[in-house]
Amino acid sequence: MIAVAQALSHIEKSIMSNTIIETSITEAHGYVLAQDVVSDIDLPPFRQSAMDGYAVRLWGHEEFVVKGEIQAGSNMEVSLRQGEAVRIYTGARVPEEANKVVMKEHVEVFNSSIKVVKFQEKTNIKTQGEQIKRGERVLSKGDELNTAAISFLAGLGVAKLMVYKKPSVAVLISGNELLQPGDPWQQAKTYDSNSYILKLLLQKVGVDDISFYYVEDDTKSSVAMVGDLLDDHDFIVATGGISVGDYDLMRVAFQANDVEEQFYKINQKPGKPIYFGLKNDKVVFGLPGNPAACFINFQIYVLPALRRFLGKSISSFKKGVTDQKIVNNSGKALFLRGECLNGHLNVFSNQSSSLLQSLIQANALIYVPEDMEAVEIGDEVQYVDIVQ
Ligand SMILES: Nc1nc2c(c(=O)[nH]1)N[C@H]1C(S)=C(S)[C@@H](COP(=O)(O)OP(=O)(O)OC[C@H]3O[C@@H](n4cnc5c(N)ncnc54)[C@H](O)[C@@H]3O)O[C@H]1N2
Numbered sequence: 001m002i003a004v005a006q007a008l009s010h011i012e013k014s015i016m017s018n019t020i021i022e023t024s025i026t027e028a029h030g031y032v033l034a035q036d037v038v039s040d041i042d043l044p045p046f047r048q049s050a051m052d053g054y055a056v057r058l059w060g061h062e063e064f065v066v067k068g069e070i071q072a073g074s075n076m077e078v079s080l081r082q083g084e085a086v087r088i089y090t091g092a093r094v095p096e097e098a099n100k101v102v103m104k105e106h107v108e109v110f111n112s113s114i115k116v117v118k119f120q121e122k123t124n125i126k127t128q129g130e131q132i133k134r135g136e137r138v139l140s141k142g143d144e145l146n147t148a149a150i151s152f153l154a155g156l157g158v159a160k161l162m163v164y165k166k167p168s169v170a171v172l173i174s175g176n177e178l179l180q181p182g183d184p185w186q187q188a189k190t191y192d193s194n195s196y197i198l199k200l201l202l203q204k205v206g207v208d209d210i211s212f213y214y215v216e217d218d219t220k221s222s223v224a225m226v227g228d229l230l231d232d233h234d235f236i237v238a239t240g241g242i243s244v245g246d247y248d249l250m251r252v253a254f255q256a257n258d259v260e261e262q263f264y265k266i267n268q269k270p271g272k273p274i275y276f277g278l279k280n281d282k283v284v285f286g287l288p289g290n291p292a293a294c295f296i297n298f299q300i301y302v303l304p305a306l307r308r309f310l311g312k313s314i315s316s317f318k319k320g321v322t323d324q325k326i327v328n329n330s331g332k333a334l335f336l337r338g339e340c341l342n343g344h345l346n347v348f349s350n351q352s353s354s355l356l357q358s359l360i361q362a363n364a365l366i367y368v369p370e371d372m373e374a375v376e377i378g379d380e381v382q383y384v385d386i387v388q
Pocket residue numbers: 173174175177178190191192193194195239240241242243244245248270271272273287288289290291293353
């Protein structure tokens with residue numbers, strides 16, 4: 001049995017994002033860049049009108065003869081002499097000689113001329129390369145491709161990107177006792193909640209290749225199933241069957257498939273039974289079947305592992321002040337469900353490891369190290385934000 005801090009640092013050291021793939025910008029959302037991106041163009045690529053109105057060359061004139069119009073996207077060359085204007089639209093290329101776009105609201109329109117009726121200071125012309133210049137770095141290796149990043153890159157005409165591969169994840173649910181929601185209730189059976197925990201949290205961290213497998217508590221089928229999953233997936237995240245009962249067969253199945261055990265059991269409550277193993281570059285987690293323990297261990301251990309694989313940074317524990325006295329005479333580290341509001345932590349009363357309900361309102365897991373026997377009201381404690 002190892003300590004929480006050891007387990008976390010072991011995971012961090014043994015997983016990295018080492019597979020780089022090329023992806024099209026249409027598929028790139030949620031990936032992390034494995035390259036710096038440099039702009040091939042100026043943005044805007046030309047002097048651009050910021051308003052609908054009239055491009056003019058102002059030399060103390062108030063009245064202008066209007067020479068046609070320039071729409072957005074039009075490459076029409078218009079040369080403006082003194083006293084001339086051209087009707088122009090937002091986003092259109094401004095003629096070279098023009099030094100101002102007068103908003104249409106600021107002019108009076110006659111048949112073929114206009115009169116400026118309100119003086120405006122602003123030019124309403126975006127200069128070439130105002131946002132970014134050709135050759136400048138737009139984004140760096142390690143940056144996450146969120147919606148704004150993707151749309152900015154699209155605006156620069158970028159079509160392909162080198163990114164860190166996302167893992168293909170197999171979720172393995174074990175237990176003869178399990179029923180699926182919608183199945184008629186049967187005596188002594190248990191509805192499967194953990195596949196929902198795992199599916200939704202995996203999606204939340206940006207994994208989209210998720211497959212679900214169900215296995216009975218039987219050695220032969222568990223060994224064969226794990227063998228198949230190791231062939232086809234980067235991660236196996238199993239739940240249930242990881243404790244010490246005669247029908248807890250996940251560890252046996254991992255061993256039989258030559259997965260190298262990195263640790264088994266962490267000195268913590270809840271979620272002590274947890275397995276972490278590696279087979280070459282394949283990552284294997286065995287999480288406890290008790291739903292809250294499964295949920296909490298996923299947050300504390302599996303999420304950082306996935307973030308490492310994806311090339312994302314791992315968020316460290318935060319610090320807050322507890323509003324309750326906490327007593328810990330278990331000799332184990334505790335992860336307590338609670339709520340963090342403005343840096344103040346309110347620890348919930350029910351902490352049972354089979355109870356998911358107390359996680360519904362929770363946004364923080366308060367960490368009490370194994371050697372901390374008491375935390376007084378107002379003491380500083382560490383916590384982890386819960387991903388919901
Ligand atoms: N002799 C000991 N027994 C147990 C120990 C121990 O140290 N010594 N540890 C306990 C702790 S702590 C936990 S946590 C559980 C973990 O058990 P397993 O991971 O082997 O899980 P199961 O036995 O398969 O199931 C436990 C519990 O959770 C329910 N379950 C399982 N899968 C699901 C699912 N997909 N959705 C909802 N609920 C699920 C299952 O029906 C059981 O009630 O071991 C203790 N035992």
